[in-house]
Structures are given as C-alpha cells and as structure tokens.
Amino acid sequence: MAITSTFNLISAAGDLVTDALTLSTTNNLTQAGNSTAIAQTTGLARTNFTNNPIQSKIVYRSNDATTNGANKVYLKNISTTATEYFTVFIDQEEMGRLYAGDWAFFPWSATDGTEETFIVTIANTWAAADTWDFDGITTTAANSTVADIAQQIDNQNFPNWTTAISSAAVTFTARVSGAAGVVTGATAITGDTVTTAGDGTAAITSGAVGTRSESDIIVIPSVVTTMDLEHALFYQ
Amino acid sequence: MATTTAAITLTSTDLLTDALSLSATNTLYKAGTTIGLDQTTGMAKAYLTATTVVDIFPQLIEGSIAFENKSSWVYICNKSEDETEYITVKICENVIGKLYAGDFLWMPWSMRESENANNHHGDITVAPSVATGMWLEWTCINEGTEYPTENLATA
Numbered sequence: 001m002a003i004t005s006t007f008n009l010i011s012a013a014g015d016l017v018t019d020a021l022t023l024s025t026t027n028n029l030t031q032a033g034n035s036t037a038i039a040q041t042t043g044l045a046r047t048n049f050t051n052n053p054i055q056s057k058i059v060y061r062s063n064d065a066t067t068n069g070a071n072k073v074y075l076k077n078i079s080t081t082a083t084e085y086f087t088v089f090i091d092q093e094e095m096g097r098l099y100a101g102d103w104a105f106f107p108w109s110a111t112d113g114t115e116e117t118f119i120v121t122i123a124n125t126w127a128a129a130d131t132w133d134f135d136g137i138t139t140t141a142a143n144s145t146v147a148d149i150a151q152q153i154d155n156q157n158f159p160n161w162t163t164a165i166s167s168a169a170v171t172f173t174a175r176v177s178g179a180a181g182v183v184t185g186a187t188a189i190t191g192d193t194v195t196t197a198g199d200g201t202a203a204i205t206s207g208a209v210g211t212r213s214e215s216d217i218i219v220i221p222s223v224v225t226t227m228d229l230e231h232a233l234f235y236q
Numbered sequence: 237m238a239t240t241t242a243a244i245t246l247t248s249t250d251l252l253t254d255a256l257s258l259s260a261t262n263t264l265y266k267a268g269t270t271i272g273l274d275q276t277t278g279m280a281k282a283y284l285t286a287t288t289v290v291d292i293f294p295q296l297i298e299g300s301i302a303f304e305n306k307s308s309w310v311y312i313c314n315k316s317e318d319e320t321e322y323i324t325v326k327i328c329e330n331v332i333g334k335l336y337a338g339d340f341l342w343m344p345w346s347m348r349e350s351e352n353a354n355n356h357h358g359d360i361t362v363a364p365s366v367a368t369g370m371w372l373e374w375t376c377i378n379e380g381t382e383y384p385t386e387n388l389a390t391a
Contacts, residue, residue: 003248003256007340009311009377011240016276016377021240023279025313027338033320041251044258070336074246076260083268088344092351093330094358096344097305099268103260105244106341107325107333215331232246232258 001037003029003234005072005105031236032070042233046078049086052224056089060233062213063176065110069236073217076103078228086229089218097222109215110235113177116210118189120153121169122146126200133193135160146200174210183207238272240264240377242309242342266379267307277376281315284370289326289363292374295383296347296359304347308378310360313340315371323362323372334365345376 006026013020029038042064047057065071077086077098085097088104098104122132126149130141135158141149146168154165160180161172174180183189187204194202221227243261264273277293284290292312296303314323314335322334325341328350335341347358364370 001248001250003246003251005340006245006247007311007342008243009240009342010243011238015272016238016240016274017278023311025338025340027340029339030319030336032322032334032336035319037251039251041256043252068334070334070339072333072339074244074258074260082265082270085268087346090327090330090332093328094346094348095327095332096308096346097267098344099265099307101262102344103242103244103262104343106343107335107339109324109331109333111331 001039003038005029007105029072029234030070032068038070038072038234038236040235042231042235044074044230044232047229047231048226049219049221049229050224050226051221054221054224056218056220058216059219059229059231060108060110060217061176062110062112062215064233065108065235067110067112069110071108071110071233071235072105073108074103074105074230074232074234075219076230077101078230083222084227085222086227087220087222089220091214091216091218108217108233108235111213111215113211113213114208115174115177116180116183116208117171117173118183118207119169119171119205120192120202121205122150122153122200122202123168124201125196125198127197130196130198130200131194132202133195134158134191169205177210178212179210183209185209238274240273244342264309264377265307267305273307273309273377273379275378275380277378277381279373279375281371281373284362284364284372286367287364289361291359291361293360293376293381295381301349302382303378303380304349306347306379308345308347308376310343310345310374310376311340312360312362312372312374314338315373320365321370322365323370324365326361326363327358345378 009023011021248256
C-alpha cells in the first residue's frame, strides 16, 4: 500500500527571482518512524460554511488520529472570489489564511487531551422497572439482579460515551476528550437520575475530569455567505 | 506580475477501493487580490546538528505587525533519508506536526502574534529529533518581510 505526495513550486525566470524556480518533491506517506504506508483516511470531504453570524467549525478533532502519528492534513478553499478566505487554527494558534483556490498540506501531531471517565456501580435493592437515566438514555431494569442491570446499561449506545463492564460496575469513557463538566469529582457526576422502588443505588465509585485537546484543526470563513472547504486527513 | 504556482498531487492505487488521484494547483496571490506574490526569503538549506528548537525565519521582527495577516506561504522539507528521523514543527508554542524523512509541508502563515501575547508573531520553529545531523530545506514566499535595522550597539 502506498500514498504518493508530489509537490511542485514553479516560477519562471525573471518572475519571482532572476532564475527560474522549479522545486519538485515526491514522498510516500508512511507511519511515524518506519516505512509502513499510512493506511487510513477520512476520504476527501467537502464542508459548507454558511452561518450568520460567522461560526468556526472543527474540521478534525485530535481524537480522529493517533497522537504524534505521521498524520497529514489537506485543506483547500473552493471559493473563486479572491477576497474570501478561511482562517486556519491549530487549537488557539492561528496558522494562516487560505484565500480562493489556496490549498495547504501539513503534518498533524493530533495532540490529544484526556477523556472524562467514571465508574457507576449498581448496588442495593433494585426492582424490575426501576430506571437509571444518563446522557438522554433511560435504562429500565428487566429484573432485580444488579449485574443484569449493569449489563443492560453496558448494552446501551450512549451518544457521548463508550462503556465497559465488570460485574455490576460500568466504566464510562467520553467519546471526545475535554473538560465537559459531566464528571465533577472523584465520586460525582452531573445529569444522572435513579428512580427506584427500593433503595437501589447507582453510585459513582470513581471519576476523573478530562482535559481538552490542544491541536484540533479549526477553520473560520471570512464571510457569512456560502463558502466550501475541501479537506482530507491521512492518518495512522 | 510575478507568477508562482504551487501544486500538489496525492495518488494511491491501493489505499481505497477506487484509485486516489487528487490534484490542486494555485497561483500565489497577495491577500485578497489577484496580484502575484513577489518576495521570498529564498530557499534555505541547513544541516542541523542539535535538537535545539530553531526559529527558521529569524528576520521577522518580533513585535512588528507590518505583515500580519498578509499572504505568506511556507515550505519545509525534511531531507533526511533515515525513516526514524523527524523534525517537530511548531507555530508559536503550538506543535503542528512532525515531518519524517522526506516529508514536506506547504502552509499559509499569518505571522499572527502568539495567543500568549509574548511578541512571538507566529514564529515557525523546527526541532530535529537527533543531534547527529539532519538536512532541512525551507522557504517563505510572501508579500514582504520587515527586516531589522542596523544594530550599532557595542558590547
């Protein structure tokens, strides 16, 4: 497997400088520190920006690629109006502006933050039809066995969390890194509700606050009218 | 008018089910115009023998905003042939990514002051992964560079 990138920078003699500029570089995209080809891509995407007021978009989150991998990002401003540009940021730092027709190709370390995580442990006396609400999902106990209820929770598809189970304890991990404010301490989260006919509990027995990533690729259009960005990520 | 074109081709016959054949070409213009960029730092070639972080465009006056948000394009290439050797490229204090042997980048540059407001004006820096010597090439094509004035101070 191979992806070949070729770059040409050309200017005729007497144009940019006295001599002609003819720079050509060709390289295969390989993984960090070895000769194995990069094998994953988001594909070539096209994203429309039409917002009033102007709004930024995160084109790629650090979660999308391996931190410190030999990831490569391609961006192109599809606009044909010379004055329209996208401003490209790496996290909070402004990289530069892509005016109409401009493209960029650069490596990306995808320095990730950490995901919020917590463990909820189902305990005490539960009854069939008791519920635990979290992340917009209601889990309704099919019986009174705490391990079964935990398994039901683990079987749910939470929009913002992944889960893993060990006996009656379910570990939740945020899908995206960041300090979302759901986990508020070592034994506390927000937004969960237990409804029980007995004294059933869904105690938070462990929790860790997350941190935001520091290299999300953020793009802001220069105008409120429609602008399109073409983009692709090649990653490990 | 100076005409400089930058082109990229990305190809693969086996990454996806269909062949990848992506090409893009653009002429380098001054910001918001169709007037060609007419200035350059020239192509630099350097053999770096330390892992120290190096400012590759030191001629940019820190504290100057003359060319902030103008059109500037940066090319950097790691000429090493050892696949384990890389350079870490930063803009201000923020890591963009790592260029491994043969890798290149082509990126716009706003020369914008660091978010930390420490007058770094978007310094682009590189740091080799090894101190045994690595060849690098880089250039900047832009609307202009504000050069330092003569320094007559004596020690």
